[in-house]
Amino acid sequence: MILDALHRFGEYVLLIYRTLTWPDRWSVFVRQTFREITKLGVDSIGIVLIISLFTGAVICLQMTMNIRSLFIPAYAVGMSTRDILFLEFSSTIMCLILAGKVGSNIASEIGTMRVTEQIDALEIMGVNSANFLILPKIVALMVFIPVLVIFSNFFGIIGGYIVATFTDIITVAKYEYGIQSYYKEFYIWYSIIKSIVFAFIISTVASYFGYYAKGGALQVGKASTNSVVISSVIILLFDVILTHILLQ
Amino acid sequence: MIEVKNIFKSFDGKQILSDINAVFEAGKTNLIIGQSGSGKTVLVKCIVGLFSPDSGQVLYNNRNLHGMKNSEVRLLRSEIGMLFQGSALFDSMSVLENVMFPLTIFSKESTKAKLDRAHFCLERVNLKGVDNLLPSEISGGMQKRVAIARAIALNPKYLICDEPNSGLDPKTSLLIDELISDITAEYQITTIINTHDMNSVMGIGENIIFINKGIKEWTGTKEGIFNSSNKTLNEFVFASDLFRKVKEAENFAQSQEG
Numbered sequence: 001m002i003l004d005a006l007h008r009f010g011e012y013v014l015l016i017y018r019t020l021t022w023p024d025r026w027s028v029f030v031r032q033t034f035r036e037i038t039k040l041g042v043d044s045i046g047i048v049l050i051i052s053l054f055t056g057a058v059i060c061l062q063m064t065m066n067i068r069s070l071f072i073p074a075y076a077v078g079m080s081t082r083d084i085l086f087l088e089f090s091s092t093i094m095c096l097i098l099a100g101k102v103g104s105n106i107a108s109e110i111g112t113m114r115v116t117e118q119i120d121a122l123e124i125m126g127v128n129s130a131n132f133l134i135l136p137k138i139v140a141l142m143v144f145i146p147v148l149v150i151f152s153n154f155f156g157i158i159g160g161y162i163v164a165t166f167t168d169i170i171t172v173a174k175y176e177y178g179i180q181s182y183y184k185e186f187y188i189w190y191s192i193i194k195s196i197v198f199a200f201i202i203s204t205v206a207s208y209f210g211y212y213a214k215g216g217a218l219q220v221g222k223a224s225t226n227s228v229v230i231s232s233v234i235i236l237l238f239d240v241i242l243t244h245i246l247l248q
Numbered sequence: 249m250i251e252v253k254n255i256f257k258s259f260d261g262k263q264i265l266s267d268i269n270a271v272f273e274a275g276k277t278n279l280i281i282g283q284s285g286s287g288k289t290v291l292v293k294c295i296v297g298l299f300s301p302d303s304g305q306v307l308y309n310n311r312n313l314h315g316m317k318n319s320e321v322r323l324l325r326s327e328i329g330m331l332f333q334g335s336a337l338f339d340s341m342s343v344l345e346n347v348m349f350p351l352t353i354f355s356k357e358s359t360k361a362k363l364d365r366a367h368f369c370l371e372r373v374n375l376k377g378v379d380n381l382l383p384s385e386i387s388g389g390m391q392k393r394v395a396i397a398r399a400i401a402l403n404p405k406y407l408i409c410d411e412p413n414s415g416l417d418p419k420t421s422l423l424i425d426e427l428i429s430d431i432t433a434e435y436q437i438t439t440i441i442n443t444h445d446m447n448s449v450m451g452i453g454e455n456i457i458f459i460n461k462g463i464k465e466w467t468g469t470k471e472g473i474f475n476s477s478n479k480t481l482n483e484f485v486f487a488s489d490l491f492r493k494v495k496e497a498e499n500f501a502q503s504q505e506g
Contacts, residue, residue, distance in 0.1 A: 025352065028353065117332045117333070118336050118337075118338055121330065121332060121336040124297075124330040125349075125353065125354075126322040126326045126353075
């Protein structure tokens with residue numbers, strides 16, 4: 001099992017080595033990258049918006065219920081909602097969700113290309129298939145996932161705002177005061193830095209599982225599932241490492 | 249011309265190819281035939297460089313593929329057109345984009361010149377009015393023709409076909425065979441076809457290599473097959489009633505002439 005894991009890690013490193021080279025044609029690369037931004041990024045805005053809005057609302061509700069105390073000011077609800085969103089939800093949890101949506105999409109697309117010999121066709125033509133297929137996805141996700149994370153932060157805050165507006169558990173004024181209290185700009189950067197690292201993990205791990213898929217439709221499905229599981233575990237591991245490095 | 253010399257290939261200790269030697273001449277349709285699992289596809293993949301042989305050489309006009317630098321391999325590959333069993337067209341691209349693809353990557357000509365070339369290749373394989381369709385929207389025979397158009401887009405010196413008639417009806421198979429044969433003669437390409445379709449063998453087999461259990465058992469022409477005394481080849485070629493009857497008729501005609 002350890003040998004197998006080492007073998008796979010070696011394959012992954014070699015694949016990334018082949019991927020991170022200058023593209024054959026820059027015009028094709030730029031076009032591919034914009035296509036991937038649309039397909040993987042822009043098409044994910046809807047789900048990010050919905051999940052963030054509802055999660056922001058739920059966090060706000062739970063905070064109100066859990067910290068109802070004479071010794072804790074009401075504005076702490078807004079403050080803690082903001083910090084939970086900035087520090088963990090919008091970067092880590094959102095990236096876990098994207099690992100499922102985007103990662104499985106990448107693994108199944110590249111896996112299908114592998115089993116239908118499209119990757120062999122690229123290689124025969126003298127095209128560096130890893131670079132051609134994977135690099136635009138890496139760049140697209142590393143550029144656009146931070147944008148999604150910022151959207152998520154914003155819509156999460158809006159979710160809490162909606163709760164404050166339409167319920168009487170906290171006033172809008174106190175919520176607004178809370179989200180501005182003890183604001184640290186670095187938290188935004190922290191969530192962006194994490195999301196860039198997670199974007200690299202999602203795109204490369206999913207591409208690896210797709211690129212080395214063998215067999216038929218069943219194996220492509222399995223590659224897609226494995227990519228989601230493994231990238232989620234790696235994201236959680238790097239979450240701990242990055243938090244330790246950036247916040248200590 | 250492509251020449252393979254002393255090719256050996258094994259997977260996980262299992263010998264797939266043993267000491268294969270063959271010469272594939274330019275301007276001829278060279279066929280590799282044999283039963284399923286005989287090692288034909290492995291040989292073709294060694295020839296195009298998708299597999300590295302354990303030992304032996306693959307010579308493209310006396311240049312050894314497996315001893316070349318990466319840049320040389322890349323250059324050589326731009327001279328190879330390959331037709332895959334399942335066509336291997338890019339799903340996300342239209343028919344025209346598929347044919348344009350090698351031109352977009354390798355050709356330095358203007359966009360108009362590339363478009364003209366792509367249209368010429370599509371017309372050469374008798375395809376019109378399908379430019380904007382996706383591969384999933386056209387028939388299997390049309391997909392094969394698009395794949396041929398893509399393979400010849402860069403004027404290749406070598407055309408390698410892996411079971412080009414797989415999954416096609418006999419009439420469409422015949423059309424594909426004729427197309428490959430015509431293109432080979434017209435552009436003096438070195439064409440290698442991996443097949444177990446006996447109709448193809450009898451139709452376009454100018455130079456045939458028979459592989460059995462990873463060993464080259466026989467080499468010759470389509471006419472030579474009828475007179476061959478190789479037992480394994482006869483069992484393979486005349487496995488169907490149709491070809492048995494063709495051989496009987498041939499033998500009968502020869503005895504009458506005698």
